[in-house]
Amino acid sequence: xxxxxxxxxxxxxxxxxxxxxxxxxxxxxxxxxxxxxxxxxxxxxxxxxxxxxxxxxxxxxxxxxxxxxxxxxxxxxxxxxxxxxxxxxxxxxxxxxxxxxxxxxxxxxxxxxxxxxxxxxxxxxx
Amino acid sequence: xxxxxxxxxxxxxxxxxxxxxxxxxxxxxxxxxxxxxxxxxxxxxxxxxxxxxxxxxxxxxxxxxxxxxxxxxxxxxxxxxxxxxxxxxxxxxxxxxxxxxxxxxxxxxxxxxxxxxxxxxxxxxxxxxxxxxxxxxxxxxxxxxxxxx
Numbered sequence: 001x002x003x004x005x006x007x008x009x010x011x012x013x014x015x016x017x018x019x020x021x022x023x024x025x026x027x028x029x030x031x032x033x034x035x036x037x038x039x040x041x042x043x044x045x046x047x048x049x050x051x052x053x054x055x056x057x058x059x060x061x062x063x064x065x066x067x068x069x070x071x072x073x074x075x076x077x078x079x080x081x082x083x084x085x086x087x088x089x090x091x092x093x094x095x096x097x098x099x100x101x102x103x104x105x106x107x108x109x110x111x112x113x114x115x116x117x118x119x120x121x122x123x124x125x126x
Numbered sequence: 127x128x129x130x131x132x133x134x135x136x137x138x139x140x141x142x143x144x145x146x147x148x149x150x151x152x153x154x155x156x157x158x159x160x161x162x163x164x165x166x167x168x169x170x171x172x173x174x175x176x177x178x179x180x181x182x183x184x185x186x187x188x189x190x191x192x193x194x195x196x197x198x199x200x201x202x203x204x205x206x207x208x209x210x211x212x213x214x215x216x217x218x219x220x221x222x223x224x225x226x227x228x229x230x231x232x233x234x235x236x237x238x239x240x241x242x243x244x245x246x247x248x249x250x251x252x253x254x255x256x257x258x259x260x261x262x263x264x265x266x267x268x269x270x271x272x273x274x275x
Contacts, residue, residue, distance in 0.1 A: 005177055008178050009178070010180075013183065014182050036227060
């Protein structure tokens with residue numbers, strides 16, 4: 001039955017593509033008060049956040065696939081995937097972590113600014 | 127002579143008294159009827175589309191080819207809706223950007239008007255904040271003519 005369905009569907013094939021978006025100036029490169037620039041930077045930030053969420057999902061799936069493959073000795077053999085997941089999670093948490101539901105590109109930029117300030121303070125204290 | 131034969135005849139016929147189920151069963155019958163009235167043609171149509179037309183396949187964008195805006199969807203029905211019923215996302219985007227632009231300019235204009243009001247009120251050299259005062263020829267200066275009053 002599956003082959004009959006395939007034959008019916010293969011008469012006129014058509015394709016779908018992944019939409020490519022152009023890179024627009026970031027929120028840090030926008031002139032103050034330029035709301036159009038803010039809008040485009042916000043849209044780009046949201047797209048990047050969705051991409052990062054997908055990346056997180058893929059890395060997590062890799063770990064679970066590895067665990068399924070290895071079976072009882074997964075703690076030993078999946079060290080690379082675990083390390084990768086740890087790094088990716090830490091990076092995601094640093095960038096998008098505690099912004100909350102109403103997080104937008106502006107709060108993310110402010111978080112980055114605060115992180116840089118704290119880093120500089122830690123460097124001065126050390 | 128018909129001997130009493132023991133076919134299981136459900137015992138004595140009883141008139142079972144219970145609350146009416148007429149309204150409930152009528153409601154459920156009407157519900158099922160009206161749902162199936164459009165549901166079954168819709169289900170048949172969607173099954174036809176899924177079997178005979180099939181979903182799109184993911185492909186890399188060929189060189190030098192810009193896909194139309196409806197070619198970014200997988201299911202043929204969503205492609206049809208995007209092509210014939212909805213506006214292209216570029217048009218939507220431009221419309222929202224235009225709206226944002228108008229509102230931003232309005233906000234800027236209002237801020238500038240407030241600043242102008244503040245300055246004209248403070249400095250008094252602008253066209254605003256002119257108040258009508260009575261004519262100086264109407265004042266009676268007779269009581270100010272003699273100093274010992």
